[in-house]
Every structure is written in C-alpha cells, then in structure tokens.
Amino acid sequence: MAREHTIRWRVIAADRGAEFLAKAHRQRSFFPHRFVFLPRPGPDGYKLAERMCGLRDPSSFWEVVLFADEAMLAEFPPELFFDDELLWHRQNFGRPGQVASADVFVAGDEMWSMAHFSDLVQRIGRRREHKTRIENRFRGWHDMLLNALLALAVDRGVRRLRIPTASLQLKHTDPGRSVQPELFERVYDRSVNRLFEATRADGWWLLDVETNRDRLVAPAVREERLELGRTICLCHDVEAGLGHRGIDDGLARLAERSWRGNVAAMLSRERESGVRATYNVVGRLLGDVRPEIESDGHCVAFHSYDHRVARRFRLPKVIRRLLRSAQGERVAGLAGGLDQLAACRSIDYRIKGYRAPQSRITAELADENLLFHNFEWLASSVDSLGSSEPELRNGIVRIPVHIDDFALYRNGTPFDWWKATVLETVAAHDVSVVSLHDCYGHLWLDGYAELLDELRGLGELRTVDEVAGDVVLAAAV
Numbered sequence: 001m002a003r004e005h006t007i008r009w010r011v012i013a014a015d016r017g018a019e020f021l022a023k024a025h026r027q028r029s030f031f032p033h034r035f036v037f038l039p040r041p042g043p044d045g046y047k048l049a050e051r052m053c054g055l056r057d058p059s060s061f062w063e064v065v066l067f068a069d070e071a072m073l074a075e076f077p078p079e080l081f082f083d084d085e086l087l088w089h090r091q092n093f094g095r096p097g098q099v100a101s102a103d104v105f106v107a108g109d110e111m112w113s114m115a116h117f118s119d120l121v122q123r124i125g126r127r128r129e130h131k132t133r134i135e136n137r138f139r140g141w142h143d144m145l146l147n148a149l150l151a152l153a154v155d156r157g158v159r160r161l162r163i164p165t166a167s168l169q170l171k172h173t174d175p176g177r178s179v180q181p182e183l184f185e186r187v188y189d190r191s192v193n194r195l196f197e198a199t200r201a202d203g204w205w206l207l208d209v210e211t212n213r214d215r216l217v218a219p220a221v222r223e224e225r226l227e228l229g230r231t232i233c234l235c236h237d238v239e240a241g242l243g244h245r246g247i248d249d250g251l252a253r254l255a256e257r258s259w260r261g262n263v264a265a266m267l268s269r270e271r272e273s274g275v276r277a278t279y280n281v282v283g284r285l286l287g288d289v290r291p292e293i294e295s296d297g298h299c300v301a302f303h304s305y306d307h308r309v310a311r312r313f314r315l316p317k318v319i320r321r322l323l324r325s326a327q328g329e330r331v332a333g334l335a336g337g338l339d340q341l342a343a344c345r346s347i348d349y350r351i352k353g354y355r356a357p358q359s360r361i362t363a364e365l366a367d368e369n370l371l372f373h374n375f376e377w378l379a380s381s382v383d384s385l386g387s388s389e390p391e392l393r394n395g396i397v398r399i400p401v402h403i404d405d406f407a408l409y410r411n412g413t414p415f416d417w418w419k420a421t422v423l424e425t426v427a428a429h430d431v432s433v434v435s436l437h438d439c440y441g442h443l444w445l446d447g448y449a450e451l452l453d454e455l456r457g458l459g460e461l462r463t464v465d466e467v468a469g470d471v472v473l474a475a476a477v
Contacts, residue, residue: 003430005226008476009034010151010219012144014069019217020147024195029140032069033099035148035219036476037062037155040395043089045103046371048114052164052172055105055112058367058394062104064148068097072137076130086126087119090350093469100141102149109159112204113149115169116142116187142187146195150216153209155477161207163192168203230459232426233433233467234452235379235401236266237355238281238289242307243439251409255439262441263289266448271296273452278464280355280379282307283344299463301353301379305343309360340364341373352376352465355435359384359401367394377468379433390431390467392475397468402426404435408443415447422451426458431467 014032021027041049042063049055073081073096081087081096092098099121103114118141124134146163153161164172166184173179188205192198196212198205240259241252263279270277279293280303293300341364344354352375356365359381370378377397382388385398392398403425407413426432434455436444444451455461 003228005228005474007224007473009222011222012219023215025143029143033066033144035066037152038476041371042101042103049105053112060105060107061395064102065091066100066145068099073097086123089119093473099138100145102145106156111153111158112162142191147217151219158209161209162204165203231431232455232459232461233464234277234461235435236279237303238438239307259438262438265445269449275452275461276463283347299465302344303355304340304357307357309357345373354378356380367396371395390471392471397471399464401433401435405440409440419451
C-alpha cells in the first residue's frame with residue numbers, strides 16, 4: 001500500500017546568481033538553495049512574538065527554513081547536517097543541507113520576523129575541520145534568508161514587513177548565551193539596509209513590500225512527490241511506578257523494581273531486530289536511561305515531568321522566575337498551570353515531543369502553552385485528539401495513538417489475542433501508533449521479539465520525530 005507525500009519547495013537554482021548581483025547582493029554571498037514556508041512557529045517563535053510584538057495567535061505563525069541545493073552537499077560528509085550539537089535547533093526534518101531559519105508572524109497585511117539564525121554557520125567552530133569551507137560556501141546565508149522573507153511577504157499579500165533591529169533582537173536573546181553585538185549588527189542592521197529600502201521605528205526596520213518588490217529574486221515553485229508505504233510508530237511510555245501510585249500500589253512497587261530492566265530488555269530486542277522506536281520518558285526518570293536509548297538511535301520525548309495530571313509541585317528556581325514574567329503570568333492562570341511543561345524544559349530544551357499522561361488533554365496542554373515551551377508534537381489517544389491521522393493544526397503536530405497495552409493489564413486479555421488486535425489496527429491505517437508501557441513489560445516482553453517481526457512485515461517502523469517532520473514538510477505552502 002502506497003500513499004503520496006508532497007513537499008512544496010521554493011527554489012533558487014545555480015543559474016540565478018546574476019539576478020542577485022543585479023539587486024545589490026554580493027557575489028560571494030550567493031549560493032543555490034531552496035526553502036519552505038511552514039505554517040507554524042519556528043524555535044522560540046511563539047515566545048519571541050509574544051515578548052517582542054504582543055502577538056499570540058497560533059494560526060498566524062510561519063517558519064521559513066532554507067536548505068542548500070543538493071548539488072552543494074557532495075563536498076561535505078552527510079552526518080555533518082545531522083549533528084545535534086551543530087544544528088542545535090534540529091530544524092532539518094530529516095533532510096541534509098539545512099542552513100538557516102527565521103520565525104515569522106503574519107496578521108492581515110502586516111508581517112513580523114523575529115529570530116534569524118544559521119546553526120550550521122554560527123556553530124561550525126565545533127567541527128573545525130569543516131569551518132573554512134562551510135563559512136566560504138554559506139557566508140551569505142542571511143542575504144538568502146532575507147530574500148526568502150520578502151518572497152513570503154509577497155506570497156501572503158503583505159503590505160509591510162518588520163525586521164528587528166540588532167538592538168531589539170539582542171534585548172530578547174537568551175541572557176545565558178554569549179552574544180556578539182557585531183554579529184547582530186551585521187545580520188539585522190547592515191544586511192537589511194544594504195539590500196532594502198527601510199526605515200527605523202520602535203526598534204524595527206520597516207519595509208514597504210511594494211516599494212521593495214523589485215529587490216526580490218522570485219523563487220521557482222517545485223513540488224517533490226514521494227511515495228510512502230505503511231508507517232508504524234512504536235512508542236514506549238516509560239513511567240516506572242509513577243502512573244499507578246495510589247491506584248494499584250502492588251503494580252507500582254513491581255514497576256519500581258523492574259522498570260530499568262524492562263527498558264534494557266526492550267532496547268535489546270529492538271537492537272536485534274534493527275528497529276528504532278520512540279521513548280516517551282517521564283522527565284524525572286530521563287537521566288537514568290537516556291544514554292542507552294539514544295545510543296541505539298531511538299527518539300526521546302517527554303511523558304510529563306512526574307506523571308501527575310493537573311497537580312502542582314515545587315518548581316526549580318529558574319522556572320519560577322519564568323512564571324513570574326509577563327508571559328508566564330498570562331498562561332499560568334489556566335487550570336492545571338504550567339508545572340509539567342516548564343519542569344520538563346528545565347531538564348531539556350530541545351526535545352520535540354510530549355506524550356500526554358493517560359491521554360488527558362488538560363488546560364496545561366493548550367496549543368499556546370505547548371508552543372510557548374517549544375514543543376512541536378503532541379501524542380495522545382485518537383478520541384482525545386479527535387483525529388485518527390497525524391495532522392498539523394495551530395502549529396502543533398497531533399500524533400494519534402491507535403492502540404496500547406492497557407487491555408493486557410486492565411482486562412487480562414491474553415497476549416496472543418491482544419497481539420492480533422494490534423496487527424489488525426496497524427493494517428487498517430497508513431500511519432499507526434502503538435504504545436507500550438514499561439510497567440506492563442512483564443505482560444508482553446516474552447513475545448516482544450515475535451511482535452516486532454510481525455510489525456516489520458506490515459510496514460516501516462519509524463520514530464514519531466520522523467513522522468512529525470513529514471507532516472510539517474507536507475504542510476508547506
């Protein structure tokens with residue numbers, strides 16, 4: 001069974017260099033590239049829009065993501081573009097060559113851009129053997145990105161584009177970062193004024209789009225069509241005994257004793273089968289098992305901080321400071337608060353996914369809160385999400401969980417009957433998600449290797465990060 005997956009690219013081919021030169025670009029700045037317009041916030045996009053502009057509507061965000069032309073990539077090792085310490089924001093969507101990104105908000109005929117960044121160029125010092133070549137090839141990343149932003153403004157029918165000045169962007173940059181004001185001035189001030197006619201007001205460069213339209217090198221539109229087979233996401237909700245305390249204390253005690261061994265057994269069987277899965281781990285437990293999970297190439301997501309639903313606890317000091325900020329106060333008033341999301345982010349800032357405990361979509365998991373805390377996908381039951389297929393809505397990829405192992409525990413369903421139901425469920429969907437719990441491992445681990453073999457016969461096992469990336473790229477306009 002095949003399904004079509006289409007990506008809409010904007011393309012600037014190698015033969016367009018002369019057009020850039022004619023429009024005030026430097027010869028050394030040009031490189032062939034392609035980019036996508038994604039209807040969602042980029043990294044920190046929601047938080048920056050709120051702080052810099054007071055803008056909050058999740059449906060009005062965009063991300064512009066720029067990739068080098070594939071022909072340029074042969075001179076670099078492929079793994080360079082998938083190095084998480086180099087591409088810190090992880091915006092490659094499984095594709096090589098991601099160079100730069102920008103956060104954008106569009107409201108009517110007004111457009112704001114926030115952070116413009118190139119992890120590849122700005123962090124290449126961590127791979128010094130490639131530093132000179134990367135800087136020479138992609139030094140013009142910001143000029144190419146500015147052209148892409150103007151292209152988005154024209155595409156969306158925008159009348160006025162706002163680009164932050166260096167001083168405004170510095171003001172809203174993480175104070176924990178070591179920043180170079182000269183870099184910000186070069187990126188946000190000098191490049192903008194060299195390429196466009198702009199005026200300065202209230203910390204922004206204001207560009208009249210019609211006045212600057214003749215500065216645009218208009219990209220060609222290309223659609224990339226891929227045929228994909230059936231996709232299966234195998235997830236593990238790792239919670240030890242936290243999910244059953246006060247509900248089934250006997251199981252909770254058993255799980256506390258056995259959860260590390262169960263995770264090790266899962267990893268062993270997946271290693272033997274050549275399968276990569278998604279481990280949704282309670283934040284309090286993540287440090288105990290993360291190295292082993294990631295060393296085998298699995299995806300890691302959060303399964304809350306401590307598996308409590310809409311309950312409060314003492315937050316780390318850094319999170320309490322965040323909640324005292326204007327943005328934190330605005331969203332902390334919602335029922336359930338920000339405890340779980342904020343505490344997860346105190347552990348790791350880059351993990352993309354969140355699996356809702358008990359598939360309960362509380363007020364804490366409102367789209368605005370997830371976006372504020374930089375989550376890109378939310379996994380929960382089909383019923384709770386109201387959809388049986390993955391979809392991008394309001395900037396968040398919804399990942400429906402089609403079946404789990406709860407029946408083995410709650411109903412005492414025999415393993416073979418349960419396995420047959422799992423296989424039937426997987427066969428009925430183009431993309432399916434099967435969720436297993438470490439605390440129920442004693443009910444299914446003996447048959448896990450056999451289950452993996454049968455799942456592999458039905459389709460390709462991929463991680464939720466990969467599927468979410470596909471959904472985001474397919475939403476490009």
